[in-house]
Amino acid sequence: MSRVAHPAGPRHGDVLPADHPPAAPQDLNALTAGVWPRGAGRSGGGVLTLGGIDVRDLAAEFGTPLYVCDEEDVRSRCREYLDAFGPEGRVFYAAKAFCSRAMLRWVSSEGLGVDVCTGGELEVALSAGVPPEQITMHGNNKSQAELARAVEAGIGHIVVDSFEEIARLAYLTEGASTKPNVLVRVTTGVEAHTHEFMATAHDDQKFGFSLASGAADEAVRRVVACPGVTFAGLHSHIGSQIFDTAGFEVAAHRVVGLAVRIRDEHGIEIAELDLGGGFGIAYTTEDDAPEVKELAQSLRDIVDGQCRAAGLSRPRLTVEPGRGIVGPSTVSLYTVGTIKDVDGIRTYVSVDGGMSDNIRTALYDASYECVLASRASGAAPVLSRVVGRHCESGDIVVRHAWLPSDLAPGDLLAVPATGAYCRSLASNYNHVARPAVVAVNGGAARPIIRRETLDDLLSLDIG
DSSP states (O other): OOOOOOOSSTTGGGGSOOOOOOOOOSOTTOOOTTTSOTTOEEOTTSOEEETTEEHHHHHHHHOSSEEEEEHHHHHHHHHHHHHHHOTTSEEEEETTSSOOHHHHHHHHHTTOEEEEOSHHHHHHHHHTTOOGGGEEEOOSSOOHHHHHHHHHHTOSEEEEOSHHHHHHHHHHTTTOSSOOEEEEEEEOOOOOSSOGGGBOOSSSSSSSEETTTTHHHHHHHHHHHOTTSEEEEEEOOOBSSBOOTHHHHHHHHHHHHHHHHHHHHHSOOOSEEEOOOOBOOOSSTTOOOOOHHHHHHHHHHHHHHHHHHHTOOOOEEEEOOSHHHHGGGEEEEEEEEEEEEETTTEEEEEESOOTTTOOHHHHHOOOOOOEEOSSOOOSOEEEEEEEOSSSOTTOEEEEEEEEETTOOTTOEEEEESOOSSTTTTOOOGGGOOOOEEEEEETTEEEEEEOOOOHHHHHHTOOO
């Protein structure tokens, strides 16, 4: 995707990637296994049901656009991760994927910890009743106030990301009765096979301490020398939406090399190795996401092999799935507004949401599936582009969608796999209120985040 600004004109098409639409599916009413929540289905009349509830009833009660989250789907994925990584590992839910008190209560009650990266996420976790010792705090620019709150609350781990942050922690913990556990975030120089904006371990980016420059070794020295903190181990996160563990193998090899130097210099064998998250999910039929058990076994084998070769005991292995827990659980519902056939090129289907509730298509060129949800249809498929209501040409929800030719205004469309980062990145662009999030479970529905109102928007405008 072109990121170079230029005047509108003959090059305007360069802003969007070249069209490579998938072939039309054999059945427009089918729900692809692995993409939709496990509880999704079609009723006898062909209406989409989520958590046992007719989506027409959800739209009538809560309005659209609407995020619908299947609670049991979330809980089942928490249990899968815990089972896969076993009692010797640790699993923390990455709250940045979707953060609400209900969500953090669910994952905590299933035995997961929670990782946060701002003071706001920390307050949500604490207000949800997550035990402080089960919270890890990330962030490349934690403020003094955020660090002070984390130390005062007694959270389990703080992942340090800069020399300034180590100095801030040294100041805050001087004379303190408790010593926070600190992980040093390491930039391994591994470039994950993912979108440029989701790769986080190559050297030219803002996160962590570089191994290549020696900054990581120096960061460990400063943490070990700081009397008010406990050096607990290393953290390495290589990116997001990753399907292949090859990058983890290279990263683990380099991190274990640092662990050897720590042992030789400080006489310390690291107790914990946090490999972060970034595990991919299926957004479309073309995605081949790994099974969690296979992923866990592969990561264990990688770390075991590297530690054995280096003569180290294997540290406790920690992972931080966010997308893998909440991503497949949620479906976005939209109401069709206008439909335009553009010169036989394609049909543009405008819905009542857009980039304000799902920026990922514009930001990452993300791909999604989309189905007619309020009824079944046997009409011929038409190549469509589902677009939003905002004043941007790039306001695209689904770039390539095969929808029935009898689609009409007022129909409901459903886009699956929108649980991760869609609500978290939602905005009020064009002064559109952000949608509600509704939890469904066993035939019952309840809002966990209410829909914003125009009064909410106006209340912030004090001019």
